[in-house]
Amino acid sequence: MILETAAERRALLDRSHTIAMVGASPNPTRPSYFVFSYLRTRGRVEIAPINPTITEIDGVRAYPSLAAYAAERGAPDIVDVFRRPQEAPQVAREAVAIGAKAIWFQYGVVNEEAIRIADEAGLDVVVDRCIKVETARFDGNLALGGINTGLLTAKRRAR
Amino acid sequence: MSDRSFGFRTRALHAGTPPDGETGARALPLHLSTSFVFDSTEHAAELFALRTYGNIYSRIGNPTVAAFEEKLASLEGGLGAVATASGLAAQLCAVLALAQNGDHLVATANLYGGTITQFSVTLRRMGIETTFVPAGDLDALRGALRENTRAVFTETIGNPSGNVADLAAIAEIAHAAGVPLVVDNTFATPYLCRPIEHGADVVVHSATKFIGGHGTVLGGAIVESGRFPWGAGKHDLLATPSPGYHGLNFVETFGEYAFLTRARAEVLRDVGAAISPMNAWLLVQGLETLALRMPQHVANARAVATFLRGRDEVAWVSYGDLPDSPERTLAQRYLPLGAGAVFTFGLRGGREAGRAFIESLELWSHLANVGDAKSLVIHPASTTHQQLSDEELTAAGIGPDMIRLSVGLEDAEDLIWDLERGLAAAKRVAEVAK
Numbered sequence: 001m002i003l004e005t006a007a008e009r010r011a012l013l014d015r016s017h018t019i020a021m022v023g024a025s026p027n028p029t030r031p032s033y034f035v036f037s038y039l040r041t042r043g044r045v046e047i048a049p050i051n052p053t054i055t056e057i058d059g060v061r062a063y064p065s066l067a068a069y070a071a072e073r074g075a076p077d078i079v080d081v082f083r084r085p086q087e088a089p090q091v092a093r094e095a096v097a098i099g100a101k102a103i104w105f106q107y108g109v110v111n112e113e114a115i116r117i118a119d120e121a122g123l124d125v126v127v128d129r130c131i132k133v134e135t136a137r138f139d140g141n142l143a144l145g146g147i148n149t150g151l152l153t154a155k156r157r158a159r
Numbered sequence: 160m161s162d163r164s165f166g167f168r169t170r171a172l173h174a175g176t177p178p179d180g181e182t183g184a185r186a187l188p189l190h191l192s193t194s195f196v197f198d199s200t201e202h203a204a205e206l207f208a209l210r211t212y213g214n215i216y217s218r219i220g221n222p223t224v225a226a227f228e229e230k231l232a233s234l235e236g237g238l239g240a241v242a243t244a245s246g247l248a249a250q251l252c253a254v255l256a257l258a259q260n261g262d263h264l265v266a267t268a269n270l271y272g273g274t275i276t277q278f279s280v281t282l283r284r285m286g287i288e289t290t291f292v293p294a295g296d297l298d299a300l301r302g303a304l305r306e307n308t309r310a311v312f313t314e315t316i317g318n319p320s321g322n323v324a325d326l327a328a329i330a331e332i333a334h335a336a337g338v339p340l341v342v343d344n345t346f347a348t349p350y351l352c353r354p355i356e357h358g359a360d361v362v363v364h365s366a367t368k369f370i371g372g373h374g375t376v377l378g379g380a381i382v383e384s385g386r387f388p389w390g391a392g393k394h395d396l397l398a399t400p401s402p403g404y405h406g407l408n409f410v411e412t413f414g415e416y417a418f419l420t421r422a423r424a425e426v427l428r429d430v431g432a433a434i435s436p437m438n439a440w441l442l443v444q445g446l447e448t449l450a451l452r453m454p455q456h457v458a459n460a461r462a463v464a465t466f467l468r469g470r471d472e473v474a475w476v477s478y479g480d481l482p483d484s485p486e487r488t489l490a491q492r493y494l495p496l497g498a499g500a501v502f503t504f505g506l507r508g509g510r511e512a513g514r515a516f517i518e519s520l521e522l523w524s525h526l527a528n529v530g531d532a533k534s535l536v537i538h539p540a541s542t543t544h545q546q547l548s549d550e551e552l553t554a555a556g557i558g559p560d561m562i563r564l565s566v567g568l569e570d571a572e573d574l575i576w577d578l579e580r581g582l583a584a585a586k587r588v589a590e591v592a593k
Contacts, residue, residue: 006162029405029407038210041201107415108414141212143226144214145212145220145225146224146239146241147229148232148237151177152165152174153173154185155178157178
């Protein structure tokens with residue numbers, strides 16, 4: 001199912017504990033490193049880089065492929081995709097093959113075929129969003145940056 | 160949580176100001192703290208590298224200020240906001256986020272005098288040149304755009320001339336040239352007009368005016384739509400490696416947040432024009448009642464404008480809501496709830512009549528501000544726009560007979576009573592002069 005609403009994205013993030021990040025880079029100026037670093041240091045999820053050209057990022061072991069990750073650690077709750085749009089269908093097929101529960105296409109990773117592959121296989125799908133921004137939107141941190149989170153509530157945030 | 164699209168009044172009260180997560184405080188806590196402790200050295204490093212969200216030092220961000228920013232961004236329909244010490248600081252930071260030495264801006268000529276001098280003197284000295292074009296002349300606007308133009312700037316309602324900008328048409332011309340439209344929405348406030356809905360990309364405010372609403376504190380803000388393609392080739396400051404952040408490319412790393420991130424983390428950080436958390440707290444109070452105050456400001460302005468228009472001592476009244484105003488069509492399109500509460504009129508009898516008028520008023524405060532709950536009056540040619548040349552005064556639509564009113568929330572009949580006394584005094588002076 002393609003998740004369109006903030007409530008659906010929040011529920012996905014709340015129920016997810018493992019994230020395999022395809023295309024994670026150790027280069028500290030790359031967007032994927034910003035996202036990796038935020039999720040790692042925040043510490044609520046287990047995050048693993050999927051990148052055949054590296055062995056680790058900041059001490060976190062990298063896997064050469066989603067299949068290699070799944071062979072050792074089982075299916076991840078979310079496959080987070082930092083690849084060129086034309087490579088997204090292949091990532092979607094691999095995510096389906098290992099039984100991932102959801103696939104998250106980062107900003108600009110928009111490919112209709114990839115979306116269809118994941119959606120038809122029953123994965124939850126998020127498109128053209130940043131998993132760091134959405135995590136921060138719901139944990140209250142994004143608001144510290146003066147960003148319009150769209151969240152209105154008279155309830156105290158769970159601590 | 161729900162995905163409901165809440166109304167303006169609900170967002171004015173709740174956006175950006177949920178109960179405090181730490182204490183449950185229902186009112187917004189005032190965080191008068193210059194600095195914030197780090198959880199660890201790693202947390203500190205992540206914050207300084209912009210990899211995590213959080214507070215370091217209140218020159219860059221502060222939780223109370225952030226609440227004001229989010230609330231205003233929500234009301235304007237923007238992606239986010241960066242608050243500043245004043246409206247002029249907001250403009251400066253918005254321009255410096257887009258332009259540098261050698262770049263060019265196009266602005267309509269009928270702007271606040273302080274804006275004109277900021278652009279034509281201070282920014283010019285910094286190597287950023289501005290071409291001013293007559294308000295409403297779309298061909299002149301189109302013709303003024305250059306290869307190195309980085310933004311088009313206008314005011315929703317021109318100060319003090321009262322011209323209403325054709326925002327959609329101006330945005331279309333700017334976008335065709337690959338540049339964003341920056342709109343000063345101070346006079347309209349997001350209650351009367353939301354420029355982003357009409358194609359604007361960046362909105363700036365002097366929150367000192369109607370947003371604060373009580374003439375108490377200075378403040379400004381930059382709001383961004385999140386829609387402009389900053390990486391499309393015209394804005395190297397956002398889309399090439401920044402020496403201020405170890406080669407960070409804001410567009411590549413922050414996507415739609417590129418402009419806001421640079422405006423805060425590089426420009427506001429380095430310019431230092433931060434707003435006090437105390438001021439931001441008061442501006443939040445102001446926003447909460449904006450939707451209650453603005454209709455009354457507008458109703459009083461209409462009553463006062465209608466009164467003045469019927470008086471022999473008054474040569475002309477420039478208020479977009481009057482039926483025969485040349486701004487009426489644009490006002491009805493962009494300001495359907497009212498053309499604001501600041502307008503001008505011409506007093507017969509020259510400078511001395513104007514002096515007698517202003518000095519005989521009891522209720523109208525003679526001062527250089529607008530947007531107070533109290534009614535205000537001033538003679539722009541000798542005050543707010545005094546630094547302008549004769550040419551600039553003409554281009555800005557300011558004659559020596561012009562009086563500017565900012566209509567407050569008093570009883571309209573009392574305001575009119577006072578104006579009658581002022582007009583009588585002006586008439587006596589004019590007759591003696593004859």
